[in-house]
Amino acid sequence: MLEDRRLAVLRAIVDDYVTTQEPVGSKALVERHNLGVSPATIRNDMAALEDEGYITQPHTSAGRVPTDLGYRMFVDQLSTVKPLTSAERRAIQSFLEDAVDLDDVMARTVRLLSQVTREVALVQYPTLSRSSVRHVEVVSLSTTRILVVLIADTGRVDQRMLDTAAPIDETVVADVRARIALVIGGRRFVDVPELLVGFVESFDIHDRAFVTAVAASVMELAVEKSDQRVMIGGTANLTRRGDGLPINLQSVLEALEEQVVLLKLLGETSAGDSILVRIGHENSVQGMEATSVVSTGYARGDELVASLGVVGPTHMDYASNMASVHAVAQYLGRILSDQ
């Protein structure tokens, strides 16, 4: 009972602070939320909450502000993901449906997510590892420059250029193309390295240098590059907040330019319906101590293929951002899977 009210107070503080962005005091709290007790009582609770580290005051004679720990508690209490309205659902669906290729799907998703949440949106490209090789192509751009293209059954296309020391004959290229297609066509990406064992040796000794290079490229495409790409959008939303906020714009923008950092932010693709929330210091990325990340995995069919999420200040609206991220992930999965 007493504990219950404490939680209610914390929730109220987070609510108010998220909307007003200003430290919230005891009096304002009882006015805006009908807590049924007097400000003095609230003050006692607040003192307790502060002792426990959930809230803090910027200075004496100011209201309280949630700490990272406070947000964490708040988020953990958030059980029910509030569903979107049917209008929103329809908007999402129709917006994503018009995409013409995978790049377009990703671009639209990023845009959608950033517009809906008004935060910075991140969408990771579908991982190759769980999907299989739909097609592999080896073409020469010039006599010494070869392009290797891998097409996944997700519609993802990856390529890699390689320059050879000596000019390569077109017939050799055709030969390699045909034989490599035979070996890895239709196979799963994870199996590619294994399948290529002994592949090089099956060629004439003169061509081995070239074939080795091609095989290496294919392997890199299949393994290394497999989930390196993250699309980002809505960075302008970082400036939206009413000015004097703790976010260091420069450092955040810098961090967001690094693919590695983005991947780190999205974290491991979380399983099932669960939505990952990392608050402030919880994501240990340099320069992003004042930002939170809300992310989740999305599936193609019934296997998770990658993550997506949003990045914003710790005082974001967790409830609706979580709902939006969840919904977009679902619809993206549906778009990728259907037909």
Add this chain to the structure above:
Amino acid sequence: MLEDRRLAVLRAIVDDYVTTQEPVGSKALVERHNLGVSPATIRNDMAALEDEGYITQPHTSAGRVPTDLGYRMFVDQLSTVKPLTSAERRAIQSFLEDAVDLDDVMARTVRLLSQVTREVALVQYPTLSRSSVRHVEVVSLSTTRILVVLIADTGRVDQRMLDTAAPIDETVVADVRARIALVIGGRRFVDVPELLVGFVESFDIHDRAFVTAVAASVMELAVEKSDQRVMIGGTANLTRRGDGLPINLQSVLEALEEQVVLLKLLGETSAGDSILVRIGHENSVQGMEATSVVSTGYARGDELVASLGVVGPTHMDYASNMASVHAVAQYLGRILSDQ
């Protein structure tokens, strides 16, 4: 003679303002640059320059600040593009050389350009129109989902997904693939639409709906999408300036998220060695009245394929940015062409 000094004064004002970001007064001018005259004389010149619209004062009792027109004059006077040091050249070359595919080349170029200039960098993907079809691929991802992939001899790869109403037989797909490759393989992109005339009719009536869709996709890839992509980087540089500057970060970031705007900013690929500079209002993009763009075209072999450039505040260092843009364009061209 008198005119000469006026120009010198304007140049000096721009120089000082670019470095200090503060209105520059007559006294400071004679001290920092050896103009050989007294502050009073400079004041007369400044008054004249103000009459002519080249400079302005933020308020009485403040120094002068260049107007867009002033920058324009300054840039037009800038005849010699100062060459990079050999160390810089080597750095650029080796940095770009390690790229593994076209995406990587673009990404590295953007990163390089933004780091060198410390501005926001834009790099447009090589236009397809002037290059030719190296390879065309039609593969089915599922029975009703087809992927069309076009590979250009620049190494650029574009794809497009299409969903068909009815399931398509694999043999039909193979047939279309073979025949379309025959028709447009090795041909120039600009000629593709013409080459495809009558293509659909050569197929069995049952398959025409599908073939039409494929042909349409190919045409879109060859024509519409041809130069739609621009890579951007270094947005964090926008925040670098010493705080209270006239740039509206939000609107600039918003504008930079629109591909269309980016293309507009880069403008027509300018011919030859010329470097395009658009100052402030000269680029008529909403929200970017306080930014300038320095851009130029880059070539593959001897034909221009696209543009690249930087975006920054009007008080940027035009001289060195122009030099950097020029140099990077040259090296990018070289990387794309050689071998």
Add this chain to the structure above:
DNA sequence: GATTGGCACTCAGGATCCCCGAGTGCCAAT
């Protein structure tokens, strides 16, 4: 005619000061 020293004038921005009011902690009463 161009240049220059002199001089009065302007005014943004920093420093200082003051005060208000939101907010707190504590205590005694209920």
Add this chain to the structure above:
DNA sequence: ATTGGCACTCGGGGATCCTGAGTGCCAATC
């Protein structure tokens, strides 16, 4: 446990002042 009362704190906004950089103009000089 809750509440009303009360003294205390202190950030931030407003008003005021002042300084110094910078200007325009003019008369003197080259």
